[in-house]
Amino acid sequence: MEKAKNIIMNKNLVKIILWAAGILAVMAIAVTIYFGFSSKNIGEVISKTDNTVVVDVVAGDTLSKILLDQGLGHNDVNAIASVLKAKADINGLRANRDKIEFVRSNDAENKITKIIVIPSPWRRVDLSSDDTGAWVCNPIDIERDTRMVYRQGEILDGDSFYLAGSRAGIPAGILADVYDLLAFEMDFERDVRAGQKFSVVYEENYSEGKKVDNGAVIVVSFDALRGNVKMYRFKKSDNSIGYYDPNGNGAIKSLKRTPINNAKVTSSFSTRRKHPVLGFTRAHKGVDFRAPTGTPIPAAGAGRVVARGYNRGHGNFIKLRHNGSFETLYAHMSKFAKNVKVGTTVKQGQIIGYSGSTGLSTGPHLHYEIIKDGKHVNPMTVKLPAINNLDAANKAKFLEYKKVLDEAIEGLIKNPSAFVQM
């Protein structure tokens, strides 16, 4: 009886929720119609004085719409569009990002004499009409005032690296980059313990004294179980950028130990374990990561698809060959990524499929194997080659750079609110 009542009450609840959803939908449609059809404003005026107006580009705007709206004629609009394309490589406007400033003459004519297109915080394109009425275009790169800041933190009981990093004041985007960098060296699920210390040096970009965005991770250091993992960002003489350990060896490995960032390990590599479905003891030739059905699975390293198919144990699986000795296998997928077939070459991090629970599996997860010279190895402990090592000249340059950077970091440790510029 109690149960029946609950069901009825639940039904009423469902009705109320459906009603509420219906009313919201009608309101949403009304708002869309109102703003979609009645709004005569093109762009969004964000500031205005007697002689200037700044317009934010919004969805649906085009350059010509905005220029016509400001009173320019069709000839001017065409001239401006072609000079922008030829001199500034600007073909169109992007909503919610680009801005346009119009400057008018002070005289009675109040004609538009200058237009400033701002496609990014780091670039502006000045357009002005000369005596003959022709438009001249001058793209200017805005100089970044880049400051390196230092943040350090410590893992507390029950913390994740993400929580500890946020507490240390490290922005989410920088933390995501740090995860990506360290995913080759450590497993954030099993390697993280209370008491571990970490530090990150990263860039903040300023313009005219105001912070605009964050730049790259310059140095990261983490006291992992295996010992301190430290890497430095360094630009080689050919201008290619990589991360190197304190000795100048490539820090980015050919394969990731954890293909899906921040995924919890639910079953480790073992030569003997009781199989959860079969019930008897047999080797677990890979590592299982918890991953809800549909989680994108990135390739652990660059390589080529050598097998894609289905078998009773693995369900839907993909096998990649990375080089002469390493292969990786991904099992229990719900589906494969489009255009990833036998023979396809994939980049490190490219999505090859989506997690699921096909084959012999008790729930959605990724089963991940690393095969070295035909033998299964433990992904968490196998020694992995680096992909980017330095030649002698670059190594000497790196060690010199590292010395300067380390000294700067010493200063930042003593004065954490300071920054350095290099």
Ligand SMILES: [Zn+2]
């Ligand atoms: Zn498994």
